Amino acid sequence: MVTWNVATADPPEDLASLLQLNSPKSPDLYVIGLQEVYSGPLRFLSDMLFDDPWSQALISTLAPRNYIKVSAVRMQGLLLLFFSKLEHVPFIRNIQTTYTRTGLFGYWGNKGGVSVRLAFYGHTLCFLNCHLAAHMDYASERVDEFESIMDAQTFNCKKAPKIVDHRLVFWLGDLNFRIQDHGMHFVRTCINDQTYNLLWSKDQLIMMKKKEQMLQEFEEGPLDFQPTYKFDRNSDTYDSSGKKRKPAWTDRILWRLRSKTLSPDKREEEKSKEEEDEEEEYPLKIKQELYTSNMEYSISDHKPVIGIFNLQLRKMFDTPLVRLQAEGDWSADIDAMVIYSPLQPFTSSTWDWIGLYKVGFSSVLDYITYTWVKDDEVVFNEEIMQVYVSKEEIPVRGGECVLCYFSSTMQSIIGISEPFKVHESKVALEEGFLPERINGLNKAVSEDEFWK
Numbered sequence: 001m002v003t004w005n006v007a008t009a010d011p012p013e014d015l016a017s018l019l020q021l022n023s024p025k026s027p028d029l030y031v032i033g034l035q036e037v038y039s040g041p042l043r044f045l046s047d048m049l050f051d052d053p054w055s056q057a058l059i060s061t062l063a064p065r066n067y068i069k070v071s072a073v074r075m076q077g078l079l080l081l082f083f084s085k086l087e088h089v090p091f092i093r094n095i096q097t098t099y100t101r102t103g104l105f106g107y108w109g110n111k112g113g114v115s116v117r118l119a120f121y122g123h124t125l126c127f128l129n130c131h132l133a134a135h136m137d138y139a140s141e142r143v144d145e146f147e148s149i150m151d152a153q154t155f156n157c158k159k160a161p162k163i164v165d166h167r168l169v170f171w172l173g174d175l176n177f178r179i180q181d182h183g184m185h186f187v188r189t190c191i192n193d194q195t196y197n198l199l200w201s202k203d204q205l206i207m208m209k210k211k212e213q214m215l216q217e218f219e220e221g222p223l224d225f226q227p228t229y230k231f232d233r234n235s236d237t238y239d240s241s242g243k244k245r246k247p248a249w250t251d252r253i254l255w256r257l258r259s260k261t262l263s264p265d266k267r268e269e270e271k272s273k274e275e276e277d278e279e280e281e282y283p284l285k286i287k288q289e290l291y292t293s294n295m296e297y298s299i300s301d302h303k304p305v306i307g308i309f310n311l312q313l314r315k316m317f318d319t320p321l322v323r324l325q326a327e328g329d330w331s332a333d334i335d336a337m338v339i340y341s342p343l344q345p346f347t348s349s350t351w352d353w354i355g356l357y358k359v360g361f362s363s364v365l366d367y368i369t370y371t372w373v374k375d376d377e378v379v380f381n382e383e384i385m386q387v388y389v390s391k392e393e394i395p396v397r398g399g400e401c402v403l404c405y406f407s408s409t410m411q412s413i414i415g416i417s418e419p420f421k422v423h424e425s426k427v428a429l430e431e432g433f434l435p436e437r438i439n440g441l442n443k444a445v446s447e448d449e450f451w452k
Contacts, residue, residue: 001031003129003172003251004297004304007233008038008077011057017296018304019061027308030067030083031116032058033129035174036300039076055081063362070364070412073097073114078173080114080129086416090320094119095411100152102132102145113149113173117157117166118412122316123284124159126166130173136246139204142176147214167284168311169256171218174302177205178248179227187227187246188238196223203249218254221291221307228293228303235298251293253307257286285312321346322405322415324354327386331423332396336389337378338371338403340415350374351408354387359400359419364412368401369393396425 002018016022019030037054051059052074058081059069067083070092074080078099084092095118103111113130130149132142150163160166179187181202190198200206200223209215227247230239239245258279290308297304324340338354352374355367371389379386403417 001033001170001172001253001307001309002304003033003035003174003253005035005131005174005229005251005300005302006054007036007300007302009299010038011054012297012299015057015061017294018306019058020306020308021061021065026065026085028085028088029120030058030062030081031127031170031172032079032081032083033127033172034077034079034081035129035131036077037074037079052079054079058083059362063360066360068364069362071095071097071116071118073099073116075099075101075112075114076110078112078114078129078131080116080127082116082118082127088120089413090415091121091315091317092118093407093410093412093414094157096155096157098153098155100149102148111145113146113153115153115163117155117160117163121313121318122282123168123313124157124166126160126163126169128153128163128169128171128173130171130175132174132176134176136178136180139177139180139208142204143208143212143215146171146175147212150214164256164258167258167279168286169218169258170253171255172253172305172307174250175205175252176250177203177208177252178250179203179246180207182246184244184246191226191238191247196225199223199227205249205252218256220252220254221288223249224291225293225305226295226303228305230301231298231303233298233301236295239301251302251305253291253305255286255288255309257284282314282316283312284314286310287312317344319343320415321407324403324405324415324417326401326403326417326420329423330394330401330420331398332391332394332425333427335391336394338387338389339384340373340387340405341384346407346414347409348373349408353406353408355404355406356389356394356422357402357404359402361402364404364406367404368395370406373405394422396428398422398424 062083066086068086068089070084071082097116099114101112111131113128115128117126132145153163154161163169179199179202227249229248229250230245232240238247287310289310293303293305321344322340323343327337327339330336353370353372355370357367376388378388399422400419401422402419404413405415407414
């Protein structure tokens with residue numbers, strides 16, 4: 001997990017250190033929360049149509065390593081991205097996103113929270129990225145904003161309609177809590193001596209946890225790293241401007257594992273026997289392996305904070321909901337068929353679709369083409385369905401591809417085929433539409449070039 005207030009800066013060229021790409025173990029999931037992503041009028045309009053520069057940079061870095069952007073949510077400068085290894089994608093279901101504005105009395109989105117919730121192998125997880133009120137004297141306001149966001153955000157999910165109902169919640173972002181009482185000289189001396197523990201008792205978030213029940217439910221690793229705010233840009237020097245702001249751990253990652261006792265806003269008797277049995281039969285444990293800041297990046301007045309977590313869980317299921325495959329040979333010279341079979345009951349929709357993707361695709365929307373399941377079904381029985389795909393929709397250049405079934409109800413891919421080869425169009429080659437032969441999709445081409 002990463003949280004970083006990027007202070008409207010564009011992404012650096014190298015994100016390897018930020019994403020710990022050289023670590024001996026590659027993570028299964030990446031969750032990246034950014035604050036103050038540039039959202040000027042023209043940029044924001046273009047970002048509504050295309051991925052913003054930060055999303056593009058992260059996708060281009062992670063996609064070659066077989067990670068898929070599963071979900072993302074943005075509210076002005078707040079951006080939250082969720083990536084997964086391809087192998088887990090069919091088991092990430094019921095994805096929903098939402099946001100809450102707290103700036104300008106709730107009318108402006110420069111402050112607030114964005115969240116992604118989902119079920120990971122059946123376990124409900126929620127990720128909340130916040131940017132809370134600034135300045136030393138607003139600690140209580142920050143807590144009020146957080147509690148307001150927690151209360152306001154709801155999901156269309158019977159099992160976990162609110163954030164607190166999820167088995168595991170991560171809360172990250174520029175929470176803006178400061179170090180109070182201690183003077184600048186003492187704070188800087190502790191930083192230089194790396195005696196960070198002498199500052200913990202005056203960290204506002206730690207102080208507020210002692211009296212706020214909601215905060216007490218969240219855990220955090222030790223702040224055994226330099227405060228991440230405020231730096232002169234393009235340097236490792238704390239604020240040298242006339243304001244000389246005191247360093248602080250504004251950027252944080254916390255988590256909340258739902259225990260067997262409910263939070264105070266629910267009566268104990270409201271907890272069903274089914275919930276208790278589920279927690280016993282399908283345990284979920286979490287351990288933080290790393291919590292640190294990254295001093296290598298200096299494009300912002302904040303340093304990024306990185307958290308690595310180990311989740312131990314028993315899967316509630318390990319079979320995808322749908323099995324699908326390409327029938328026969330595929331090329332742009334002949335209409336094609338997809339065969340799919342439901343492996344478990346699920347609620348299908350007229351908005352379900354099957355997408356054709358090149359191997360190594362980067363996100364759910366990174367399809368070559370798609371077909372509506374219900375509109376193009378040609379054979380139907382209880383076990384096997386066939387879906388028609390027009391040859392006009394199949395790329396003439398061919399390449400290594402996969403098919404994915406997207407459930408509109410669950411807002412997720414619930415089945416992925418084995419890779420198969422789409423053959424190059426012989427007709428197009430004979431008629432001179434292909435100036436050069438490209439075997440597969442290993443050669444990078446633009447979308448326009450691809451369709452030509």
